[in-house]
Amino acid sequence: MGKHSCCNQENVKRGLWSPEEDEKLIKYITAHGYGCWSEVPEKAGVFVACTRAPPSENCIYIYTEVTICIPGLQRCGKSCRLRWINYLRPDIRRGRFTPEEEQLIISLHEAVGNRWAHIASHLPGRTDNGIKNYWNSWIKKKIRKPSSPASTNMENPRTDHQHSQFFVDKFGQNHFLNQETLIPFHDPSFTFDINGIYNSHMDQIFLEHAGTLQNQIQAEEIFQPAGSFSDNMVPIDVQSCDNTNFFKAGEMAVDSLQRQEDSIWIDTHQYFSSSYFVWDQAGQLGGEEIFPTTSNMGTMLESSNEHE
DNA sequence: AACTCAGTCAACCGCCCGCTC
DNA sequence: GGAGCGGGCGGTTGACTGAGT
Numbered sequence: 359m360g361k362h363s364c365c366n367q368e369n370v371k372r373g374l375w376s377p378e379e380d381e382k383l384i385k386y387i388t389a390h391g392y393g394c395w396s397e398v399p400e401k402a403g404v405f406v407a408c409t410r411a412p413p414s415e416n417c418i419y420i421y422t423e424v425t426i427c428i429p430g431l432q433r434c435g436k437s438c439r440l441r442w443i444n445y446l447r448p449d450i451r452r453g454r455f456t457p458e459e460e461q462l463i464i465s466l467h468e469a470v471g472n473r474w475a476h477i478a479s480h481l482p483g484r485t486d487n488g489i490k491n492y493w494n495s496w497i498k499k500k501i502r503k504p505s506s507p508a509s510t511n512m513e514n515p516r517t518d519h520q521h522s523q524f525f526v527d528k529f530g531q532n533h534f535l536n537q538e539t540l541i542p543f544h545d546p547s548f549t550f551d552i553n554g555i556y557n558s559h560m561d562q563i564f565l566e567h568a569g570t571l572q573n574q575i576q577a578e579e580i581f582q583p584a585g586s587f588s589d590n591m592v593p594i595d596v597q598s599c600d601n602t603n604f605f606k607a608g609e610m611a612v613d614s615l616q617r618q619e620d621s622i623w624i625d626t627h628q629y630f631s632s633s634y635f636v637w638d639q640a641g642q643l644g645g646e647e648i649f650p651t652t653s654n655m656g657t658m659l660e661s662s663n664e665h666e
Numbered sequence: 667a668a669c670t671c672a673g674t675c676a677a678c679c680g681c682c683c684g685c686t687c
Numbered sequence: 688g689g690a691g692c693g694g695g696c697g698g699t700t701g702a703c704t705g706a707g708t
Contacts, residue, residue: 669707670707670708672706673703677699679697679698680698681697682694682696683695683696685691685693
């Protein structure tokens with residue numbers, strides 16, 4: 359049998375994973391789980407940001423949901439699975455193997471041989487790859503030289519950055535994932551606030567693929583929400599911003615909302631590879647039609663402009 | 667400082683297996 | 688039953704690092 363079909367694609371990236379790739383994968387898996395690995399690379403590029411702007415002199419009551427479709431992971435599903443199982447999974451234990459673990463590995467290996475996955479199933483938090491590497495690099499040697507004293511300081515030569523993963527949750531709080539830290543997600547809704555995004559190194563992704571979001575949303579223009587909206591919704595006064603297309607879109611929405619019944623579509627394709635706003639005067643999402651395809655967004659914008 | 671070498675481990679490759687159609 | 692697909696697994700590679708010279 360040959361390679362997996364997903365691994366035959368020429369645009370599939372190989373080699374070491376970047377922190378941005380890791381973050382995409384962590385956020386996707388945390389929110390959606392990993393039912394079908396082949397779907398992970400594509401779907402890991404879709405993010406949803408929520409904002410709310412309260413009533414003010416320049417700004418009517420607006421609920422904004424921004425769906426940002428940036429390029430997903432340029433990896434095959436198999437590579438994503440491997441990265442998650444062997445490295446990013448939050449319950450992975452890193453660092454030195456304890457003498458008890460070492461003894462268990464030896465006895466299990468005597469019993470079942472090189473069935474690393476089976477051995478790993480008896481050592482919570484340890485991966486088959488990690489045990490296999492440990493066996494090949496250390497235990498073999500130790501068995502070959504039974505007189506050598508058990509050394510503890512050679513078993514974990516790596517620096518801390520390889521034992522923990524930086525992670526920014528949807529509230530913009532920084533976390534390190536290590537053997538003691540579970541991913542601190544508060545609910546599975548997979549909704550990110552703008553503030554959290556632009557404070558995190560998601561910036562790198564936005565700057566690369568979607569324009570300078572940071573320049574469009576200045577820190578002083580984001581203020582704390584008041585009212586019953588959930589914590590992840592950060593209000594933005596769309597009228598107080600620079601004369602960018604981003605906020606021109608906001609002005610258009612405000613103007614249009616005053617004339618039209620419910621909501622308006624704004625194509626921000628210039629800044630986001632495939633993104634749009636849905637602004638609903640009642641603060642509600644507009645139902646199924648709020649998720650247009652990329653192909654019809656332009657049409658919707660054109661028809662919107664024609665109304666002006 | 668520059669080079670070599672050994673150890674570590676993340677990631678890939680190829681195969682097997684189970685599931686679905 | 689068999690072809691296709693995807694997940695899982697073990698073997699292997701090679702990038703990286705640090706110690707030694």
